[in-house]
Amino acid sequence: MLGIYVHVPFCERKCIYCAFSSFMNKDTEEENYIRYLIKEIENSYKTYNIEKKQNVDTIYIGGGTPSILKVENVKKILVAIQNNFNVTKDCEITIECNPNSVDYEKLKSYKKLGINRISFGIQSLNDEDLKFLNRLHNKNQAIESIRMAKKAGFENISADLLIGIPNQTVNSFTEQLKKLIELGVKHFSCYMLQIENGTPLENMVKKHQIILPTDDQSVEIYNNCATFLKKLGFNRYEVSNFALDGVESKHNSKYWVGEDYIGFGLSAHSYINKIRSANPNNFEKYYKGEKTFTEKLSKEELIEEHIMLGLRCKYGVDIEYLKNLGYNIEENENLTDFIDKNIIKKDKQRLFLNPDFYGVNNYIILKLLP
Numbered sequence: 001m002l003g004i005y006v007h008v009p010f011c012e013r014k015c016i017y018c019a020f021s022s023f024m025n026k027d028t029e030e031e032n033y034i035r036y037l038i039k040e041i042e043n044s045y046k047t048y049n050i051e052k053k054q055n056v057d058t059i060y061i062g063g064g065t066p067s068i069l070k071v072e073n074v075k076k077i078l079v080a081i082q083n084n085f086n087v088t089k090d091c092e093i094t095i096e097c098n099p100n101s102v103d104y105e106k107l108k109s110y111k112k113l114g115i116n117r118i119s120f121g122i123q124s125l126n127d128e129d130l131k132f133l134n135r136l137h138n139k140n141q142a143i144e145s146i147r148m149a150k151k152a153g154f155e156n157i158s159a160d161l162l163i164g165i166p167n168q169t170v171n172s173f174t175e176q177l178k179k180l181i182e183l184g185v186k187h188f189s190c191y192m193l194q195i196e197n198g199t200p201l202e203n204m205v206k207k208h209q210i211i212l213p214t215d216d217q218s219v220e221i222y223n224n225c226a227t228f229l230k231k232l233g234f235n236r237y238e239v240s241n242f243a244l245d246g247v248e249s250k251h252n253s254k255y256w257v258g259e260d261y262i263g264f265g266l267s268a269h270s271y272i273n274k275i276r277s278a279n280p281n282n283f284e285k286y287y288k289g290e291k292t293f294t295e296k297l298s299k300e301e302l303i304e305e306h307i308m309l310g311l312r313c314k315y316g317v318d319i320e321y322l323k324n325l326g327y328n329i330e331e332n333e334n335l336t337d338f339i340d341k342n343i344i345k346k347d348k349q350r351l352f353l354n355p356d357f358y359g360v361n362n363y364i365i366l367k368l369l370p
C-alpha cells in the first residue's frame, strides 16, 4: 500500500552536522509553504498519474523540525491528505519532534489529530554533546519531552541517537539507552555520525579542531548497542533501527522493501510505479511545481537498489525478483563463500545478511552486485 512522506523544511537553528533540507525562515515562510504543500497534495493524482483516493497506511511528517509548525498547520496537512487519499483506520502516522519544541498541550493536540507515533530527535543525553552539536535542548528537556508524550497517550515513541560524538564511550552510550528505555522508548534509530559536505562539522574536522572517535571505536559502540538492545528484546530490523515487537516503523520499512511512496514538500522524493522523482530544494522552484528529476528506473538500477536495500534490513533479497530482472545472484561466486562463512543466510526464496555483519554491509553488498 502507498505511504506518504511530508517534508517540513524549517529549523530554529542548524545543528553542526546536518545537511538535510531545512532553513531558518519559518516565521516568514510557514503560511506560504503550507498553502503550496496542500496544493501539491491536491494535485498529486495528476502529477503521479494515479487514481484518486488511493489507500494509504503510513504517513510520516519529517524534517527539518515538524514540531515547530503551528498545530493548526499540522492539522491542515493531515486534513488535505484525508481529503485526497483513503487513509486506513490503522494508518501509522508519525511526526518528528525536537524535544525543545513540544509541550504537553501540543502533544495532546497531535494525539487528537490521529498521530500515533512520535520520533524524538534526542541525539544524546549528555549536555556537553548537545551543546557541541548545537542542539537547542538539554538532557532534562529530552527526558521531559518523552514523559509528556507518554502522558499525552503516546505508546509508540522512537528516539534518534548519534554514534561517533567526541568522547562518547560504550558505557556512556549504554547508559543513555538504559535511561530512554526506562522512560518508555520502544524504538531507536542509532545513526553513525556522518561528516556531510558543507557543514560546520566538516569544517571543524578539516581544521583539526576536534577529534572524533575512530571508525573502530564507533563500530564498537554500535556493536555493543546492538548486543545490549537485543538482550532487552529490541529487534534490529535495519542497520540503524531497533524496535520492540510490534513497533517497527511501517513507513520506513516501505523504503527498504521498495514499496510505493509519495513525498510532498521541499526536496521530497517519491517512488511510484517504478518511477523516482524529486522536488527541488528551493522554495521558489518548489512553488512553481518544478521537479529536479523524474526517471524510470532501469533494470540495472532496480537490481542494484533491491540488493542495497534488502541486505541492510531483515526483509532480505528476493532471488526470484532479481532473476526476473535478468540477474541470477546464485551464480555470483562470492555468494557461496558468504553463505559458507555464515555471513549470508539463505532460505528458499531470499538472502539475508547476518545482522552481525551489518557494520560492514557496504563491502558485502559491493561483492554481490552484478
Ligand SMILES: C[S@@+](CC[C@H](N)C(=O)[O-])C[C@H]1O[C@@H](n2cnc3c(N)ncnc32)[C@H](O)[C@@H]1O
Pocket (backbone or CB within 6 Å): 017, 018, 019, 020, 062, 063, 064, 065, 066, 096, 097, 098, 099, 120, 121, 122, 123, 160, 161, 162, 191, 192, 193, 194, 195, 196
Ligand atoms: C533530519 S533529522 C530530523 C529530526 C529532527 N529535526 C531532529 O534533528 O531532532 C533526522 C535524523 O537524522 C539524523 N542525522 C542528521 N544528520 C546526520 C548526520 N550528519 N549523520 C548521522 N545522522 C544524522 C539525526 O539523528 C536526526 O535525528
Ligand code: SF4
Pocket (backbone or CB within 6 Å): 010, 011, 013, 014, 015, 018, 019, 020, 022, 063, 064, 065, 098, 121
Ligand atoms: S538535525 Fe534536525 S534539528 Fe538539526 S538541523 Fe537537522 S533537521 Fe534541523
